[in-house]
Amino acid sequence: MKLDILSLVGSNNKFNVEGKLVVVAGGSKGLGKAMALELAAKGANLLMLARSADTLRIARQEVQAACISSKQIVDAIAVDLARPEEVHRVLHRYHPPDILICTAGGTPDQVGFLADISPQAITSCMELNYYTTIFIVQSCLRLWLKAPQTPSPRHIVLTSSTAAFLGLPGYGAYTPAKVAIRALADTLRQELFLYGKDAFRVHCSFPGTFMSTSFLEEQENKPGLLKALEGTDHTRLELEQRVPSPRTVAQSIIRGLEVGKEYIAVDFQTELLLNNMRGPSPRFWAVWDFLLGVVAAVVFWWFRRGSDRRTMREGQSRRVRDSRV
Template identity: 40%
Template sequence: MRGKTVFIAGGSAGLGKEIAKQLAAQGADITIFARGQGQLDEAKKEILAERIYLAQTVHAVSIDLGDASKVQDAFKSQDRLPDVLYCVAGGTTHGFFTDLDARDLESCMKKNYFTAAYTAQSILRLWTEDDKAAKTTSQRLRQIIFITSAAAFLGVPGYAAYTASKCAVRALADTLRMEVLRHPDKVSTYTVHCAFPSTFITEAFVEEQKMKPELTKRIEGTLAPIEELEKQYPSATRVAEGIIAGVSRGDFAICDDSPDTSYLFASMIGPSPKRGLGVVDTFLAAYAGWFITPRWRRGWEKMCKREALRARL
């Protein structure tokens, strides 16, 4: 990554910050975007500490990533266009569907889908305009990485708003993966990637545990105390390592942090490219379809029915 410039939307905390730190440790110049300047400044210090040479730059830009015009202005105002864009910004809204109001649904879609859509659209417009004016004939690789969730593959009660927004991000990534092929250019090659992390431990996860319905925790396997969950689930550092490795391999779908996520992706692969040569995903699709996902589904349905019985008692 030495000499590359990376923009990270949602890079002030959690997974976005870990990705920024690891890419800085590989020599990349980093610009992180988020709303809170205080948290951005603290993240910038941590990222600066990971640099491998002093000339590397780290910038922190305060912005509402859910405002398309502000995103466009912020990206235009940077000294350099990035080689890579990570769309990491997001957040969770918990609660059963009938308990949510319209603002909850709109907020979750804005935090997860629109932040990804606006940042990706803005950078693609800037890249394609830059290609038209470019005088160099050397080939440039330009990449967009969407961070969605394993929630894009299944519906878990209590995640109605969140799951829908993450499904939208997956659909956007699938669509853009093909749309960028419309821009054959001697100057740039575009690739799109989509990561589907499952449960992992961050400060935000710890706070979310306080608000999740008990049924949601039971289904996703997070009912235990946080000390036990920290032993069971990966850290943001480990998840970031897997995502960066998946991008380096050229995978469209990145599901490295959990075997369960690989089963879910394989059983819902649709028109997305299979990973690697496709042999493993082909096998997993059949195995998961016959043995894994039906068992999960029946178990989750029983939990929901027991919840109804408890409510009547």
């Protein structure tokens, strides 16, 4: 399948970024920075947005070093992406971008069982993962609708998660936010046909776990049950060997964009989950995707039964421990 993808890219790249302005929301670290680095090496001009000015400054230097031409522009502006008025102000400094990539998110402080986390953690998780996406999408769309249509489509690339398809105990705040991103992609995809068949393309990627500062911080707060169910109950050294880097994930997403995928699963497990729950969401290889959905319906029925049993055993153990206190 990878060979087919590579041959398709070579003959007809549907995500050519050379000379185009790409806004990366959440571009100071992790997946956002990795996407910026990859796109800089393909000739894109980058506007990187995130909250931390210091982290952005370092990331900008790295991205500038990855550029292939002295004519490329790399800028970075500190902005709270959860505040629409700030997003509006920053975007109006430039001409309308050609591509918007939304990667802001994470859950370093909001993991935990619902009975144990605070209402503030739930609110902040939604702000960090959903508001940081929908407000900049809205601002970009309003800019685009006032500007002349470009010869090639403008792209919106959203970032959801494998968690959007797999509810695990401990992700009660995070999973609904990532499901909202997937729902936004579905809604936008059809809504934007209002403005012409070829004016816009909406994409949504579904990365699983990847190595980042946020992931390591999250590991400190995860319940043991959650680590066991998602397969992250390992030492840091073991995780570094097992978990892909942000660059690896970014490269996979960009390959999917270049062949024209609208929904992009980064690994095979997520591909199965996506096709098990695809519904009316767009497909790429229709027959292959359908067959994967059939396989996934069986595989994840067994997985769910096993995870349910494991959760019940954990609950029984906790009740026994509590009764002894």
